[in-house]
Amino acid sequence: MVRKLASIATLLAVLTGPGAAAQDDGAQEAVTAFTLDNGMQVVVVEDHRAPVLQHMVWYRAGSADEPVGSSGVAHFLEHLLFKGTDTMEPGELSATVAANGGRDNAFTSYDYTAYFQRVAADRLGLMMKMEADRMVNLRLSESDIETERNVILEERNMRTENNPAALFSEQMNAAQYLNHRYGVPVIGWKHEMETLDLEDALTFYRRYYAPNDAILVVSGDVDPDEVRQLAETYYAAIPANPDLPERLRSQEPPQTAARRLVFSDPRVAQPYVSRSYLAPERDPGDQESAAALYLLSELLGGGQTSFLAERLQFDTQTAVYSGAFYNGMALDNTTFDLVVVPAEDVTLEQAEAELDATLSAFLEKGVDPDQLERIKLQLRAAQIYERDDVAGIANRYGQALATGLTVADVQAWPDLLQAVTGEDILASAKAVLRPETSVTGWLMRDGEADQ
């Protein structure tokens, strides 16, 4: 019964780590993959139970690819892509999707920007035609810029400025990354968002929006041959961008000092302790340590029977909520995150001490084989349940390919998870849970005395 608190956890999972919420399980899906001559990758996921499809284009360009000084431009451009092109009026794409009974939207993260439509299965060609059009023919005016910049500032107000937990999370992330752009929020720092202009948006657009930087993911009631034929018609006609830059970001130096921060705000009602550690991500052909870390997160803080919950919520009742999170789908180093929401009469200092004592106890005690087996059983079952969610499968492929993984990596992942041993998990815990790569944060009520 942690609906309210789970929302805190979700927020942490989304905002503190690069990549979106944890979703790391593969399945034996009906997947077809191929690449167009211009370099555009295509993945088709079939599900013929209902006559609908989802059409997505993912660009390997997210906030971590932004130039210095223009944080938020990847997300700003995402908004601007709904303005006109040489042949479409502003808003016409969404209006056309709606007129065909569909829904459309888009999202931006550290490593990618993606656009999608959900629509009846016989409208794929029309979706491709419009998506291909705005890949290269965007037309923006100064008035688009000013209005839409206000919209993204209101979006930041809603998501971040009005939410002390989100502000706290930004500070945590900024402290975690000494040199990498993952330390800058996806939506952008407010003072830089305020200066974003037409040239910033167009520069980013021209640099990254090209078929050789894009992944097409079509899922639902579709035939792979038909998808290929339509993709050849609409996307293959766009030439590759020969000047597409290599994806090189400033990497983290060795982290050698534990960092601490306290964020106070009068709007905080429920204080909590947050801890993050720099952690390796899933790499192509090299996902074993990430698999171990994922299972570590499940064992430590994946639910009611996890090690943290057992000790902090049941045994000592020092926490009303505890959790651990790891998402390995990132291009560069990600984070392993922990949170403890203390019970009412427990101080943050006590909560943090309990967290550390519990981590030590885990490292000493090792992995409970029964618990590991239950988690693996649930992961196997998840592969069955996920066949009911083809859009989720499509998302997973899009996210994986946009963060440098291959289709083979996605398909190998479930077996890798099953192969992880208790020793692997303990070794990964010892490698990652190191104070010198960590950030510990206290979210507090303003004016509250140091505890």
Next chain:
Amino acid sequence: MRALFAGILLIVLALPAVAAVKIQEVVSPGGITAWLVEDHSIPFTALELRFRGGTSLDAPGKRGAVNLMTGLLEEGAGDLDARAYARELESLAAAFSFDSGPDTVSISARFLTENRDKVMDLLHDTIHAPRFDAEAVERVRGQVLSGLRSDANDPDEIAGLAFRAMTYGDHPYGSDGQGTIDSVTALTRDDLLAAQGAVFARDRLYVGAVGDISPQELGALLDALLGDLPATGAPLPGKADVTISGGVTVVPYATPQSVALFGQRGIDRHDPDFFAAYVLNTILGGGSFESRLMSEVREKRGLTYGVYSYLVPRDLASVYMGSVASANDRIGEAVEVIRTEWARLARDGVTAEELDKAKTYLTGAYPLRFDGNERIAGILVGMQMDDLPLDYIETRNDKVNAVTLEDANRVAAELLDPEHLHFVVVGQPEGLETTTN
């Protein structure tokens, strides 16, 4: 994300899916009715149980009892304490979720065919023999209180509570179903047992099932799971009087962006004009980028990230609501634009072109609802609770298409009531003060 689709939009019309969905009505040997969509392509079943009444069944002075009781269902049952219960559920690779709202308590279960019997045994104990152990009660009470303290500082929650209190007064709809710090602190184990008895009864049960199960199997399952429920629970409260006058209520709160909820009286789900109202709302603020409110407030003026309107036809009262959020120095203009649009729709109605577009959108989007077994199970229950016929799926788009321009504009004039549209604004809005019409 370019836009948030507020979860609340989904309650406007919990309507069914595509023609490919074949609904069977199943009556168990013991007389329990369920709607079933058989789909044997994946070896699992989604089962949805809903009990009408929800948190509105809280006894006087026991606000939050149904919510706390619902939260404790997964905290131990029969021979299993909370920890053993959680381990058992994991070992069965099943998922339960329990939720309470103003009109319903819902139980959603997802289970593999191979584990069906064991999972149903566990769910039986969950409903009939929850333990409410003292340790679990205190732990979950702590979680609820923590949530209430957070809500007290959350502008959206503050606005929601102020709007409810203003609209429904002393009726259960007028207060937070989670209770207050004081009422939740005072709840006893006996209160939880009383809430359990008030909620779980045969006379208010609705069942939907989707997946790998036959009608015969479902019938037997329902009798074993629910056959021994008492015939009746606590009486449902009476209808709520909706009292909304025009004007603005400002709730001062130090935060950069003001959050506004606005609303007026609504329209009952069974009103013959409901479809006309539904189509009108799609045009005004129904969640797509094409709506008038999105166009005027966001696309033209950049005053907000999202503005929506939605019909909220509940069992005991109906309102027509909306929401917007803008920086403190811009919320005044957003409110003004919304008022203008509200009045314009009442006065001038919609054009034939707008009506056609909305119909095309609504009818074409219909198959998108068919989105997985669990979602469909929820839709099946919603249809039954709304007293819709088994063949509703085939006729739903006809009902949308049957709305004429004359209907739409007559209903716009009758329903939209700009004089009595009230705004609750939480924040430090510049140029807005509490006023009543």
